[in-house]
Amino acid sequence: MIDLADIEKIALLARLELSPEKAREHAEQLPRVLKHFEQIAQVSTVGVEPLVTPTEIEAYWREDDVVQELTPDEILANAPDKIGHLFRVPPVI
Amino acid sequence: MAIIDLSIAELRKKIQQRELSATQLSEAFLNRIKELDPKLNSFITVNERVMDDARELDKRIAAGENVGPLAGLPLAIKDMLCTKGIKTTAASKMLNNFVPPYDSTVVAKLKKAGALVIGKTNLDEFAMGSSNETSFYGSVKNPWNLDCVPGGSSGGSAAAQAARLAVASIGTDTGGSIRQPASFCGIVGIKPTYGRVSRYGIVAYASSLDQAGPMTSTVADAAEMLEVISGHDIHDSTSSQKSVPTFTQSLRKDLKGMKIGLIREYETDAISADVRKTVENAIATAKSLGAEVVEVQVPLTQYAVPIYYLVAASEASSNLARYDGVRYGYRADYQNLSAVELEKFYCKNRGQGFGEEVQRRIMLGTYALSSGYYDAYYNKAGQVRRLLTQEFQSAFEKCDVILSPVSTTAAFKIGERISDPLAMYLNDIFTTSTNLAGLPGMSVPFGFSAQGMPIGIQLTATHFQEEKLFAVASALEAAANISDRRPNVI
Numbered sequence: 001m002i003d004l005a006d007i008e009k010i011a012l013l014a015r016l017e018l019s020p021e022k023a024r025e026h027a028e029q030l031p032r033v034l035k036h037f038e039q040i041a042q043v044s045t046v047g048v049e050p051l052v053t054p055t056e057i058e059a060y061w062r063e064d065d066v067v068q069e070l071t072p073d074e075i076l077a078n079a080p081d082k083i084g085h086l087f088r089v090p091p092v093i
Numbered sequence: 094m095a096i097i098d099l100s101i102a103e104l105r106k107k108i109q110q111r112e113l114s115a116t117q118l119s120e121a122f123l124n125r126i127k128e129l130d131p132k133l134n135s136f137i138t139v140n141e142r143v144m145d146d147a148r149e150l151d152k153r154i155a156a157g158e159n160v161g162p163l164a165g166l167p168l169a170i171k172d173m174l175c176t177k178g179i180k181t182t183a184a185s186k187m188l189n190n191f192v193p194p195y196d197s198t199v200v201a202k203l204k205k206a207g208a209l210v211i212g213k214t215n216l217d218e219f220a221m222g223s224s225n226e227t228s229f230y231g232s233v234k235n236p237w238n239l240d241c242v243p244g245g246s247s248g249g250s251a252a253a254q255a256a257r258l259a260v261a262s263i264g265t266d267t268g269g270s271i272r273q274p275a276s277f278c279g280i281v282g283i284k285p286t287y288g289r290v291s292r293y294g295i296v297a298y299a300s301s302l303d304q305a306g307p308m309t310s311t312v313a314d315a316a317e318m319l320e321v322i323s324g325h326d327i328h329d330s331t332s333s334q335k336s337v338p339t340f341t342q343s344l345r346k347d348l349k350g351m352k353i354g355l356i357r358e359y360e361t362d363a364i365s366a367d368v369r370k371t372v373e374n375a376i377a378t379a380k381s382l383g384a385e386v387v388e389v390q391v392p393l394t395q396y397a398v399p400i401y402y403l404v405a406a407s408e409a410s411s412n413l414a415r416y417d418g419v420r421y422g423y424r425a426d427y428q429n430l431s432a433v434e435l436e437k438f439y440c441k442n443r444g445q446g447f448g449e450e451v452q453r454r455i456m457l458g459t460y461a462l463s464s465g466y467y468d469a470y471y472n473k474a475g476q477v478r479r480l481l482t483q484e485f486q487s488a489f490e491k492c493d494v495i496l497s498p499v500s501t502t503a504a505f506k507i508g509e510r511i512s513d514p515l516a517m518y519l520n521d522i523f524t525t526s527t528n529l530a531g532l533p534g535m536s537v538p539f540g541f542s543a544q545g546m547p548i549g550i551q552l553t554a555t556h557f558q559e560e561k562l563f564a565v566a567s568a569l570e571a572a573a574n575i576s577d578r579r580p581n582v583i
Contacts, residue, residue: 007456014410014459015417015436016452017444026456033457033515034470037399041469043477050475051482053301054531055288055556058334062327074194078421087419090427092435 002031096121097257097583100310101166101317104260108154108165115147115154115165115209118260122167122211126258132582133234135243135253137172138180139212146209163321164207169259171250172213173220174305175294176200183296184216184228187416187423187446197294198326199263199305206321211259215249218448219413220270220298222246223520226511227450234507235278236580237546241504244274250308251278255547256583261318262308267298268401269499269524271306272536272551276499279538279547279580281315281566282308286557287531288333289319291326299408300331302401302528311576312537312567316340319559335557343560344567349383351565354492356391359523365502371540371548372498378572379496379565389488389495393481394526400481401525402454402518403461403474410458413451418442453514482530489555494565496552498523499536503546523551533559537566539573 007027011018018026072085081088096118099107107113123143130136150165175181175193177200182188200210217227225233225248233248235241236256243252247264251274254262264271266284275282283306290305297303307318323337355376364372380386417439418424423446427433433441447455461470488495500520510517527534533556536549550569554561570576 002460010456010460010463012436012440013463014455015414015439015443016447016455017437017440018452022449022452026453029453029514030456030460033402033518034460036515037403037470040396040399040403040473040477043393043396043480045473045476045480048476048479050472051479052475053287053331054478054482054529055286055331055333057288057331060325060327060334070194075420077194078191080418080422080424089419090430090438091432092438093432 002027101163101260101314104166105162105164111154115150116144118165119143119147119167119209119211122259126212129256129582130258132239133236133252133256134231135215135233135249135256135258136169136212137182137184137215137230137249140179140210143167143209143211150207150209161205161207162317163203165209166260167209167211168203169212169214169250169253169262170200170210171216171247171264173216173265173296174200174263176210176213179210179213181213181296183219184230185218185446185448185451186229189229189423191421195294198291198328199295199322202322214253214262217246217248217450219296219451220246220265220267221409221450221454223269223273223517224511225249226507227448229448232507235504236582237279238504239582240506241546242277242507244277244504246270247308248274251275251280251282254278254280254308254310255580257310261314263305264308265295265303265305266528267302267405268528269521271308272499272524272534273520275308275536276549277504277547280308280310281312281535281537282306283315283319283535283559283562284527284533285319285323285559286533288331289323289533289557289559291329291332293326293328297412299405300412301408302405312563312570313341313344316344316563333557338560340559340563343563345564346568346571347382348379348565348568351384351494352492353379353384353386353565354389354488354495355386356394356495356497357388358390358392358394359497363501364498367503367542368498368501368548372550375496375539375550375569378569382568382572387492389491391484391488391526393477393484396477397481397526397529398518398522400474400477400529401521402457403470404478404529406454406458407461407471408458410455410462413455416443416446418446422446478529481526485526485530485532486555493561494552494554496550499549499551503542503544503548527553531556533562535562535566537570538575539569
């Protein structure tokens, strides 16, 4: 069973801050959704390789050329905070 | 004939022969958006600069330049695809101010073909939803009935297209997000084979499932659009190097020699009477057009929704890890703090920046990938996914195209299913298998519910056989003879 402590652990792994009210909602909803999904356990999959990419990926070659597609200014244009060509964050401990 | 009733081919001819200018066309559609979109909320951003682009194009046409097959056509692009210099939000507070410094490959190809971006359409946040109710920018309304959802997640593109606010639209489809809103809004939508269209520059949700595709007024327009956006891209290693067929040459009026498959396991009491009747009519029509109808079996489709949500949520939890509030995207207010713990910094940015459904799926995916549960959930889902794909391969040995419902019902009322996540997930029982197996799928309008809401038919083919979808869809579209019906809002 998934309890509130489990939800808090998952939220930390997912780097999500949850209000106590939201945490309780997840503790109620997540087990219900998982219970429905657990029906896949009924399918026998002994020795079956999981499918990750649904169509075949064809290898191709290209020249190993360096291409500058974006400038530092363009890359930094969406930064929430910056100093010069650096991303700025609050002091972290 | 009014401009909004003209096909891409007809508009191209008028523009080439200078009966119509790109400027006139963009102005006409901008005016429609201004007049009608306040009722629909289908656009997040309208690109006012489209008039400058149109004038530029008219100059090139006047100079006798070859401007491309979509020259001067204003298109609506789902706000999941990056557009250089035009805000791209994924309908999330997280990307509320994000202006991409580059174009997604789909948009770059459309522009190269001469098309113009008239605006960016609304969607469920990060494409996670089937009703367009999870958008940070508010719900989209269905043009056929403003109390109903347009479907999702490409609900803005579907509503805009149904209301003829653009010549054609682009959506993305991870578990049905092009086909289900196309059905709910009475337009054509195609999710191409996985790898047919480059994913470069499309906000990533579930990378092994996502594909972009056209959402259009007619099957012929979808063929025109798919020809332009398909093909290999060095920026996406999963994009296919297969040659791109001339899809417009696949259109036909009869179905002689075509085998249509019906999936026995799709027979369920959950299908509404209206949808059942529409599917039965489509089967009868296909037979009368010369198709042979056969039954096929894909028993594992009963697990499609669980496999889909485990795979999609797992991939989403990994893909959305990039939103940390450092390089771009939402950052919480730290003005009054002298210092913050690094983990708390991330948790706060993400906790405030992501909406409820996105957080729900990140939680589910994180759990399914976590130590001790990986084998039972993510790995197991991948194994059943392979078996499901093999069942589809066997089914396509017996038929060319599978015909099925898109959804169990026509568009439902806004607010009706949003409070129950599991009920919302079960909307996707007929559409998710297609993405899991990487197959091409299409929704084509074929009927109406008793309440006058559109209902589409889903067609599915095997890998890289979109031509068969266009063949069957064009024949059914011609026979259905409902393309003159327009939503009340227009």
